[in-house]
Amino acid sequence: MTFSDTLIQSYSAIKTQPVRVLLIILAMSIGIASVTVLTALGESARLYIVNEFEALGTHLVIVLPGRAETTGGHPPIFGETPRDLTLADAQALFRSRNIAAIAPINIGAAPVSTKGLERETTIIGSTASLRRVRHLNMAQGRFLPDTDTNKILSVCVIGQTIKNELFAQQQALGQWLRINDRRFRVIGVLSSEGQSIGVDFDDMVIIPVTAAQTLFNTQSLFRILLEAKSKPAMYKAVDEIKDIIKARHDGEDDVTLITQDSVVKTFDDILMALTLAVTSIASISLAVAGILVMNVMWVSVSQRTSEIGLLKALGATKRQIMYLFLSEAAILSIAGALTGLILGKATLFILQTVYPDFPVYLPTWAVFAALAVALLTALIFGVLPAKQAAEMNPVTALRRK
Amino acid sequence: MFNVIALLDQPSSGKYTLNNQDVTQLNDQELAKARRENIGFVFQFFHLIPRYTAAENIEIPMILAGVPSKERKQRVAEALIAVNLQDRAAHRPDQLSGGQTQRVAIARAMIMRPQILLADEPTGNLDSQSGKEIIALLENLNQQQVTLLMITHDETIGRRAQRRIRLIDGQISLP
Amino acid sequence: MHYLDIINLSFRTVISQKLRSILTALGLIIGIAAVIILTSIGRGIHSYVLAEFTQFGTNLIAVFPGKTTTLGLSGATISTVRPLSMADALSLSKLDNILAALPLVQGNARIEAGKKQRRTTVLGVGAAVPEIWKIKVATGRFLPANEQTNPRAFAVLGHKLALELFGDNNPLGQRIRIGSDRFRVLGVMEKKGQMLGFDMDDTIYIPTAKALALFDRESLMEIDLLYKSNMSVKTIEKSIKRLLQLRHGREDFTLITQDQMLKSIDSILNILTLAVAALGSISLLVGSVGILTIMTIAVSERISEIGLLRAVGAEQGTIFKLFLSEALVLSFAGGSIGVLLGLLIVYLISFTLPNLPVQLAWLYIMAAFAISLLIGLAAGVIPAMKAARLHPLDALRSE
Structure with a gap:
């Protein structure tokens, strides 16, 4: 019996039981659909986050003051140290040839006002390099000028939210903005970025770092952002930064360095694990569907006992009978898997229509994996009933009605 | 016609009165009750439920009628003695011979003590020896307590009946 | 049937x-x-x-500098033009129904004890830590009360830090250096373990005013308040707001109640x-x-x-x-x-x-x-x- 004959035989056997077949396909497709949808969501979330980070530039290094020796704990994201990171530290880093840009960062909160409108907002003190390091885009005007950091310039760049709240219907460029008790001229407006990994650049005012240090009455920096010239340069830069700071801090290694790719990798790993966990929970339903296939195949074998007897009497081999039932199970599962994929695709399409901002993407490997898993399920769960059919004694099989 | 008498079908024309009751007027529930109480069935193909034992098959009509369990066991035991199968009570249908199977079916048909016993070719699927035993059993019942209505193609059995109706292709032909 | x-x-x-x-x-x-x-x-x-979260107790309110509406960290914790001061903490502690106030500064520094040294988290706190954070002293005692403005240089070690610096030796009364300042060890806290990834045992507690000097800053990062359990959060919140508004002239702070957090x-x-x-x-x-x-x-x-x-x-x-x-x-x-x-x-x-x-x-x-x-x-x-x-x-x- 050829392969296609086997398929045709099984198909005709399936056709006689439409309700049963529909139900099996339904069960299988629920499993496959949920696995596909969840995989797609997990993968999309992972890619979304990774892309967000990559958009910041992959050669980013963050220098934080302080270092804790607790293993596995957080890096000291915020908090004070007896010896601060200073502007002079930041400038000293230019000695490294592997660094393309250095943006010292100071951060704080202060009330921002103009013509009676006031808003408490986040103030970032930095330099012209911040634009390059964080890949910021301008909607209007220009970013902080690239001048000597020691000179105090009273200019600022504002985010979209600030513009809308404080300069609702008017031109913001050239206007004076009061931050606490100082006045700054607006020289640029950032284009809307949305939330960029937890930092809302829309609700933010950027001023020169020296102005920020005066404003908050501090000498220290919150952190330093660096862009290395290339990926290999980044690892060299990390060592150089450590050496430079150590030399400046009386030989004490008191800063923490975070590279962009380690952060990306952490998120990547977490989301990968999450996707895997969610998908495997959903896969339990595939096992349940497999059990159903097995059950129905068993029923099918026992109902067609006399048919099996007849086939054997007519000279069918054990192997042929086994293939006949296995291919029946396979056809059922594949049909279920295809239906499930269509269902999954439809669900994803609806999700995409409802949430157009979140790019949903179904990886190709997931499609093939779904089909393969369905087929595998069928074969695993179909083998026992098919074996039983194959082993049947033709004489007793024929005698049974 | 057999089906109409059996209350399994409604007559296409005419009238059927059972115990002074026009059965064409009865709904499903009442018909089921009427079948339960008045009619016993014996089929050519036995129609025993394969997963139950002989005793349990006999018990089924009483379960449907809501007879208490204690009384059921008692009556099943009596019925098994009546058809001479007391040693086969715990056997399943596939462990019984054809004649034994039909005797279980007769015991089941009689268990509700119906007025009418309908037998549709009761010997049609049996060898002649078993057939004779079954006919003897049915005649015995007929003399004791019940109206026996039997359909058969077997003239020798037919001749033993008190009243015969010959049907040829659906038409009644007088003897 | x-x-x-x-x-x-x-x-x-x-x-x-x-x-x-x-x-x-x-x-x-x-x-x-x-x-x-x-x-x-x-x-x-x-x-x-x-x-x-509740191991810190449930009757807690935290005051943060700066006005934010989200639960996230605002830039104001790092620096702000409207700081929370030690004086704020002191006057808050005198409010009715407030059992204790804890002015908090957090940082990171190198601790030296003899030849051993370790970089760790420094918490500038008040005497009320055991009471407010529900964490007990294992040996010695905690920082003394009533020394908020001009405290002596005492320090209390977390369990793990004490082990790292002193091993099996008794750390009580020993002198240590934090940054360039000298402190005397007053006590060791009991083992507390990780708290959402933050190792509570790898820390050192010093008086807030000392921490402010060490880190060269003037404002607090947070004030934790413990209130009487029979009082409603709303009432307490109101009185805290009233007091701080009076002191600052406006509402330039954020209150987060443990209740809100838990919810x-x-x-x-x-x-x-x-x-x-x-x-x-x-x-x-x-x-x-x-x-x-x-x-x-x-x-x-x-x-x-x-x-x-x-x-x-x-x-x-x-x-x-x-x-x-x-x-x-x-x-x-x-x-x-x-x-x-x-x-x-x-x-x-x-x-x-x-x-x-x-x-x-x-x-x-x-x-x-x-x-x-x-x-x-x-x-x-x-x-x-x-x-x-x-x-x-x-x-x-x-x-």
């Missing part, structure tokens, strides 16, 4: 098809067990995280549990399709039996009930075995993996069991109706 008889007959039928019934029930068993295990883990994490964490974690329950229920759904399939097959296989039952006097209703109760017996068996299996696995998990917090979510367990019965009902109705509607004659003839 008696209900007991119906159930008995269905039970017999289910038993007679052992393999088929086991496989059908297995679908449900896996689904129910999955829901129970997943919700137990969800519930366990829920309680674990809540316990982590939002609670709701997030409840959603998490619900989500894993929903994921597990996909299997339950597939299992119910299984019951439906098997019941459909059962009806089509037993048509002639249905015919016989009808002939010997079964009403339509009886046939319906017979098949429905068969589905129910299957789902009841699947449901109860599933619950038992789930419970067993949860106990095994809590036995073998004591680090994974599991807690039985009885509400979900009962819901899962109820759903399994509902599934039986739903999956049984259509086939049972089909069986009941069969015409007895056609049914008898089918062979």
